[in-house]
Amino acid sequence: MTYTQLAVLGVSIAIILDLYVFKTKLLRRRVFWVSYSIVVFFQLVTNGILTGFGIVEYHGEAIIGSTTPQDEPPTFIGDGRLIYAPIEDLLFGFSLVVLSLIIWIWLGKKGIQREPMAGPPRKSVHRLLGIK
Amino acid sequence: MSKFAYLSVLLGCLVGTAWLEFFLRTKVYRRAVRLILTILPVVVVFSIWDAYAIAQGHWTFDPRYVTGITTVANIPLDEILFFIVIPICAILSFEAVRSARNWEAGDEETK
Numbered sequence: 001m002t003y004t005q006l007a008v009l010g011v012s013i014a015i016i017l018d019l020y021v022f023k024t025k026l027l028r029r030r031v032f033w034v035s036y037s038i039v040v041f042f043q044l045v046t047n048g049i050l051t052g053f054g055i056v057e058y059h060g061e062a063i064i065g066s067t068t069p070q071d072e073p074p075t076f077i078g079d080g081r082l083i084y085a086p087i088e089d090l091l092f093g094f095s096l097v098v099l100s101l102i103i104w105i106w107l108g109k110k111g112i113q114r115e116p117m118a119g120p121p122r123k124s125v126h127r128l129l130g131i132k
Numbered sequence: 133m134s135k136f137a138y139l140s141v142l143l144g145c146l147v148g149t150a151w152l153e154f155f156l157r158t159k160v161y162r163r164a165v166r167l168i169l170t171i172l173p174v175v176v177v178f179s180i181w182d183a184y185a186i187a188q189g190h191w192t193f194d195p196r197y198v199t200g201i202t203t204v205a206n207i208p209l210d211e212i213l214f215f216i217v218i219p220i221c222a223i224l225s226f227e228a229v230r231s232a233r234n235w236e237a238g239d240e241e242t243k
Contacts, residue, residue: 003190006181024238031235035226042148042221046141055138055197062190093218096178100219101226103170108239113166116159117240119231125155129232 003062007088010095017102024105026098036097043093044083052076052084063088137197138210142217149224158227160220167220175215182207182215 001009018026026032050056052073060067064087065080075081082090108114121129152158160167183205185191193208201209230237 003185006185010181026238029235029237031226031230031233031237034233034235035222035229038229039222039225042145046145049141050138053137053197054194055141056191056193058191059189062185062188096174096215096218097222099177100170100174100222103173104166104219104223104226105237105239107166107169112169113163114239114241116162118158118160118227119156119234121156121231122154131232 003058003086003088003092004064007091007095011091014095014098014102018098022102022106024102024109026101026105032101036094039097040090040093043090044085047085047089047093048083050085051081051089058086135197135199138193138208139199139213142210142213145217145221149221152224152228156228156231158224158231160224160227167223170223171216171219174219175212178215179204179207179212182211 015027018024019028051058051068054068054073057068058065058074063080065075068074074084076084080087121131126132153161186206193210198208198210203209203212226237229235
């Protein structure tokens with residue numbers, strides 16, 4: 001299978017695991033989508049470094065875009081890429097993040113170190129977070 | 133740029149999220165058992181994916197920028213660490229948002 005196919009499969013499995021197998025239903029929660037938006041922003045930054053400098057290189061047969069060129073960065077946006085990285089990486093990252101959170105929440109639901117729960121934020125960051 | 137380029141990015145991720153544990157009291161590292169139990173299956177599943185992708189030539193690593201230490205199935209040590217670091221960062225971000233907004237996440241005690 002190509003990376004494109006595996007990436008779509010990965011997302012599909014993550015969705016099924018969340019909604020129907022573990023029933024964590026993260027994908028229906030505001031806390032997930034807000035934190036995922038933050039994560040995906042930083043994913044684009046860090047993955048841009050990994051792919052822009054050619055630390056990780058991709059083969060054109062496996063992705064929508066073309067092979068990472070030798071001795072120059074790949075396309076910044078376009079040719080199946082977003083900030084140097086193949087768009088498949090967004091699906092890969094989604095699967096990785098969702099699977100991690102599914103297991104984390106599922107273990108908590110089972111009572112494995114549910115406590116201590118997160119929060120509250122320290123007073124010093126209340127203004128930063130818009131807490132009155 | 134050096135053999136530690138990939139590792140430096142991962143270190144940046146850990147350093148960049150570490151403040152959440154203190155200032156938002158995410159208590160993720162404090163729940164180490166739960167964190168380790170979460171990471172283990174993730175590392176296994178994504179290493180299988182990685183091993184397949186490397187074997188098929190989906191992606192390669194520039195030997196100038198990775199440690200050169202490889203683990204099972206030609207997976208660079210750097211990649212294994214990626215599958216440990218990214219889940220930690222994701223969970224820290226998730227727990228930070230929950231801490232800041234008090235939103236339900238699904239693992240609360242059911243009364």
